[in-house]
Amino acid sequence: MGRLCVVSMDHNSSTVETRSAFSERVSAYIDGVGQNGGAEYLKLETCNRIELYLVFGGGSDEREAVSSLASDGAAAMFDYDAARHLLRVLLGLESMARGESHIVSQVKAAYGASKGCGKILHRLFQRAFGVAASLRSGRHPGREPSIPYIAAKHYAENSNSPAPVMVVGLGEVGSETARVLSLMGRRVLVSNRTERPAGAMMPNAETVPWGEWRERARECGAVFLCTSSPVPILSGETQDAMPGVWTMDLGAPHQSAPRNRGVRVTLDEMKTISERMTREYGKFLAALEDEADRASAAISAEISVLTDDTWKHLALARARGIIKERASRHAKRYGRDEEELETFASSVMNAFLRPLVAARAAHSSRAWRILSGEGEEE
Secondary structure (H helix, E strand, C coil): CCEEEEEEEECCCCCHHHHHHHHHHHHHHHHHHHHHCCCEEEEEECCCEEEEEEEECCCHHHHHHHHHHCCCCCEEEECHHHHHHHHHHHCCCCCCCCCCCHHHHHHHHHHHHCCCCCHHHHHHHHHHHHHHHHHHHHHCCCCCCCHHHHHHHHHHHHCCCCCCEEEECCCHHHHHHHHHHHHCCCCEEEECCCCCCCCCCCCCCEECCHHHHHHHHHHCCEEEECCCCCCCCECHHHHHCCCCCEEEECCCCCCECCCCCCCEECHHHHHHHHHHHCHHHHHHHHHHHHHHHHHHHHHHHHHHCCCHHHHHHHHHHHHHHHHHHHHHHHHHHHCCCHHHHHHHHHHHHHHHHHHHHHCCCCCHHHHHHHHCCCCCCC
16 A cells, blocks of 8 residues: 655745745656556645645655655654645635635545545545534534635724725635625625626625726725736736725735735734634634544545444534534523533443444444444445
């Protein structure tokens, strides 16, 4: 079996520019792997992270190549640590907006588009998707944050301008930004290079033709840049000519050039803003983090061999999450003691599952997997 590895660079150790350079290095590495053959690989690229998931034979040349990638803010993790990292990424625990779920669709898109996955990476990602979904349902505190929400809230808290706001780019980030701003009671103007995507339905937003958005931005309090342009679409000179208009640059690479006058907030600054705004919320993720650490060992073992204990642990974790959530709900509804209800429910669960815990029959692994919420093997 080859060795599992992930080389990761994210917002905690880099800037938008350094991640862009790292992305090119990863692509060059993948080109080399494709020529040599034999290794499995998957590249994950989002606004805030660039990662290479890799399975290699462990030879000295391969180790040196991985070590050369793991520099300038990038970190290499192997085996259990690599599986743990992927699970934490899927749970939003490594995101700038900790606990968010947008990352799941981004990882699934990268996995679906990858041509370098073999049996080990396929098993890793398929298991991680299922486990992450199970843990979210049982341990996630809800009320998840997002970068669009944090950016909009930061602007609302620090600007008293009653002027409308402009959102440029209507992909996933731009559409959510426009919706959040609208829910905050703002008049929203939107502009997209092509016809507005079907999923970006915002009836209260005014659509501005692409060629006119810079001129219309002058009447706004802020312009939120959410496109995927590889070069800046808003010059420093244009920004300086409207010093009262904030530039909220949520793109990677940067969608705006540096300015001399007025306020410009980029993803690099959003890291500190997000940490401040989500500090209290992060405390509610402690239980999820604990379960993620435990489940990572099961995923790591699952990569090489299926065992009863793999799914048994996940099923019991799921059951504990359900018990805790329902005990809390019924305690509030009927005025009962939450801890007492949780203890009673746990004893019933233990009695119900005791025969299966003791079983060593051929069907037990399948039963535990179904109870974990993962479903049957396809």
